[in-house]
Amino acid sequence: MDERRITGQTKIMLLMADPVSHVVGSEAITAFIRAVGHDFVCVPVHVGAQDLTAAIQALRGFRNCVGSGVTIPHKIPVLPLLDELTARARTIGSVNYIRRDQDGKLTGDNVDGAGFVRGATEAGVQLNGLRVLLLGAGGAGRSLAFAFAEAGVAELVISNRDHAKALGLVDAASSAFPQVLVRTGVADATGFDMVVNATSLGMVGGEDGDPIDIATLSAGMVVADIVMKPEKTRLLQAAEARGCRLLFGRQMMDGQLALARAFLGL
Numbered sequence: 001m002d003e004r005r006i007t008g009q010t011k012i013m014l015l016m017a018d019p020v021s022h023v024v025g026s027e028a029i030t031a032f033i034r035a036v037g038h039d040f041v042c043v044p045v046h047v048g049a050q051d052l053t054a055a056i057q058a059l060r061g062f063r064n065c066v067g068s069g070v071t072i073p074h075k076i077p078v079l080p081l082l083d084e085l086t087a088r089a090r091t092i093g094s095v096n097y098i099r100r101d102q103d104g105k106l107t108g109d110n111v112d113g114a115g116f117v118r119g120a121t122e123a124g125v126q127l128n129g130l131r132v133l134l135l136g137a138g139g140a141g142r143s144l145a146f147a148f149a150e151a152g153v154a155e156l157v158i159s160n161r162d163h164a165k166a167l168g169l170v171d172a173a174s175s176a177f178p179q180v181l182v183r184t185g186v187a188d189a190t191g192f193d194m195v196v197n198a199t200s201l202g203m204v205g206g207e208d209g210d211p212i213d214i215a216t217l218s219a220g221m222v223v224a225d226i227v228m229k230p231e232k233t234r235l236l237q238a239a240e241a242r243g244c245r246l247l248f249g250r251q252m253m254d255g256q257l258a259l260a261r262a263f264l265g266l
């Protein structure tokens with residue numbers, strides 16, 4: 001297949017975002033789906049919050065579209081605009097992939113957290129039985145919390161700048177997975193097997209500060225940063241210097257690709 005050709009036969013996936021210039025996932029999913037033989041392209045589209053309803057309505061009528069990704073700031077506002085949600089998206093309360101069926105019906109799923117778990121497993125890290133400190137309770141943090149509980153972590157401690165948000169997530173995750181010990185805590189890695197940064201700190205190279213006191217990291221811990229740019233954040237550099245095992249944001253994104261492909265039916 002000629003990778004440069006986009007024709008009327010090509011299956012299109014949109015990726016709605018605002019801003020759109022930081023989006024890199026479109027290239028990864030295009031390469032992944034093309035590699036399994038589909039004539040496919042994912043196109044980032046700049047959709048402002050005020051235009052989301054119209055954009056979703058237009059997607060229903062775009063018959064050569066298989067669906068759309070959604071990212072900041074649409075993951076939660078898109079929920080009531082869809083016809084159906086997977087149980088996972090309903091539990092998490094946000095969507096990052098929409099499938100468009102041939103009749104225009106739109107279904108939302110969220111594979112952020114499941115993608116992390118898959119990426120970690122592919123890198124040889126099993127979450128089952130680990131004591132995990134999750135930094136951040138925003139959109140991605142929410143998805144990770146449910147996926148970690150589902151993966152059978154021994155304990156999940158959630159730390160967030162806005163403590164009320166951490167408390168809300170603890171309540172939701174413990175109701176969905178009562179067998180898992182979930183509580184709020186401070187950003188101190190002492191005693192944990194794994195630390196995961198799901199805040200946006202680190203995106204500008206660390207000048208915005210570290211999400212945790214790096215002196216509390218120790219050799220043998222797994223330290224994951226879901227920030228994609230830079231690839232090796234200041235947190236990951238510090239963790240590497242202390243002998244920790246690293247997981248990168250890219251591994252979480254790659255982990256989502258196979259899940260997204262299955263969901264989109266490609």
Ligand SMILES: NC(=O)c1ccc[n+]([C@@H]2O[C@H](COP(=O)([O-])OP(=O)(O)OC[C@H]3O[C@@H](n4cnc5c(N)ncnc54)[C@H](OP(=O)(O)O)[C@@H]3O)[C@@H](O)[C@H]2O)c1
Nearest residue numbers: 136137138139140141161162198199200226227249252253
């Ligand atoms: N690798 C992947 O596949 C992947 C997937 C999704 C997202 N991400 C990345 O994950 C990061 C978070 O995305 P998101 O969608 O969860 O964003 P979000 O919903 O806006 O959440 C941002 C999180 O960062 C915290 N935060 C922001 N500024 C902070 C500061 N100055 N000090 C302390 N905490 C701060 C927020 O705390 P408050 O609640 O207190 O505001 C919140 O927990 C972004 O870098 C995004 O690119 C990566």
